[in-house]
Amino acid sequence: MSLHDDLRAIALAEFATAGYAATSLQRIADLAGTSKASVLYHFESKERLLADIVSPALDDIERVVHSMLAEPRVEPVAFGEQFVERFVDLLLTHRDVVPIIINQGATLDDVPVMHRATETMRQIAELFRLASSSTIEKLRFGIAFGGVAYTLASAERLGLSGEIPTDELRSALLSILHDLLVPAASETR
Amino acid sequence: MSLHDDLRAIALAEFATAGYAATSLQRIADLAGTSKASVLYHFESKERLLADIVSPALDDIERVVHSMLAEPRVEPVAFGEQFVERFVDLLLTHRDVVPIIINQGATLDDVPVMHRATETMRQIAELFRLASSSTIEKLRFGIAFGGVAYTLASAERLGLSGEIPTDELRSALLSILHDLLVPAASETR
DNA sequence: CAGGAAACTGACCGATCGGTGAGTGCGAGG
DNA sequence: CCTCGCACTCACCGATCGGTCAGTTTCCTG
Incomplete structure (x- = not known):
């Protein structure tokens, strides 16, 4: 190397x-x-070093988000099923970069590449807004995806994760997200 | 003032x-x-200023965590119902301090008071470990509470929250957490 | 009014930071 | 052999940081 x-x-x-x-x-x-x-x-520069590290992950995430925003409007339940899998795969693929974006995005907004990261997260929030009608449903999306991202980002630090094989982790995350989102989208609350 | x-x-x-x-x-x-x-x-000192701000919230959180750890072991489902409400109230009470602990705990571990914050979060994770048997169940707890904490901490920054009355927010969070945790605890997975 | 404590200020310190620029070692190619 | 350019180093810069200290202002009290 x-x-x-x-x-x-x-x-x-x-x-x-x-x-x-x-x-x-x-x-x-x-x-x-x-x-x-x-x-x-x-x-x-130091900023360039950070940008070189974070940008590839951001490119991937933005590609998924933009394609979701561009696709014809689908029912919430379909949105959930489509987005959940793509989102989990994104998090697992860029598992090492996610903690930087999640834990430091808020305090590094003056660094250009992290401002871009914040904008990307805002677009994800916009996806939730489009896919959900009520306030509680928006909250539900936020907690689901924020929870997965934050847990993944902080699990190692808090000694929570242990050593879970990636494929087992993937199926577990999908199962939990499905439980949380699909009932919310299919029922009227 | x-x-x-x-x-x-x-x-x-x-x-x-x-x-x-x-x-x-x-x-x-x-x-x-x-x-x-x-x-x-x-x-x-600057560290003392931060400690004066964060410590009261940590005192409250630790009091709840220690009482949960000291109480005789209860069934997961009871644990969930007990802890959910206390946890949500803690987050809402210290709503302004939570973003600091959640978003900056990882990077400020050399500051004594933030190290204490990390230790407290680790104890919460320990509560999950005690209350849940399987890996996926631990993940479920982590996502639920991490999701609520992170969403609450980042909602304003991402323009997700709007202006939700506190009592409405509280009942919404309780409802979501209940959906996510109680099925997990009552079923065998 | 005297005085002493509390509140506050300006000047200054050492340390550390990101970044610059001139210069060095060196291996490949004509 | 010479040169060119890449990789790298050393010394140094200005800025900013948290923190100190001597001294001044403010204000209450005896």
């Missing part, structure tokens, strides 16, 4: 655990066994 | 929205129309 990739991997791990603001370029350099100036040679 | 209380209120709002690390004492002083040295006169 090249130093470039090493640096990105180290920065990703540090940003996710200690936080972007609390991780200095010097620390990344030390962990990689190189100099701070070398980090800034490979990534022109 | 005294300047002391003003400063705490301003700091609370800034810590919750912009983040602890991104909020300088100078900015708090400017917003309060005083000097940075005056802030440090009222609160001996």
Whole structure:
């Protein structure tokens, strides 16, 4: 693996655990066994380093969200079934980046790439708004997806996850989301 | 209201929205129309200021958690019904502090009071572990409570909440949590 | 009015941060 | 052999941070 990739991997791990603001370029350099100036040679700035890490996941998420927004309007129950699976797969695919977006999106809104992350999350919230009529139903969507994302992002830190195989985790998440969303969409509340 | 209380209120709002690390004492002083040295006169350090803001909420949460841990073991379904209501009331009571704990607990673990917050959340996770047998059930608890906490903490930022009366919000949250947890506890999965 | 405590200020400190720029080591290619 | 460019380093910069301290203002009390 090249130093470039090493640096990105180290920065990703540090940003996710200690936080972007609390991780200095010097620390990344030390962990990689190189100099701070070398980090800034490979990534022109600290913000660019974060953007290189987060952008691919954001691209994926936005693609899914935009396709959902573009598709002809479907019934809530169909929306739930369609979106749940795509969303869970997105979270699992970008499992290492999700904690950064979830836990630090709020405080890093002045960093361009994180502002974009916030906008993307707002679009997901907009999807909920379109798919649900009542206030409680919006809340239900928010809790379901926010809960999955936050639990996935924080499980390791809180010692909650253990070591669950990915496919088992996937089916468990789908089952829980289905329980929470499908009754809400099919019944009148 | 005294300047002391003003400063705490301003700091609370800034810590919750912009983040602890991104909020300088100078900015708090400017917003309060005083000097940075005056802030440090009222609160001996920035960490102390944060501790004064977060500690009361942590005291409340820990009191509930400890009483739950001390009570004789109950059936999962009873645990769910007992804890759900107390937990929702805690979140609503300390609604303004919750975003700080939820969104910044991960990155501020070196600050003593936030380390305590993380420990408290870990104890809540321990409650889930005791109350649930299977992996999927633990996940269910985590998603339910994490989802409520995270949604409540992020709703305003994402423009999701609107202006929901507190009592309506409370009953909605209780209803959703009940749907998610009680079936899980009463059935065998 | 005297005085002492409480409230507050401005100047300053050391540390750390992200970032710059000149310069070095080096391997490939003409 | 020479040169060019990539990878990298070292010294340094300005800005900002939290925090200290000596001194001043404010105000209550005896």
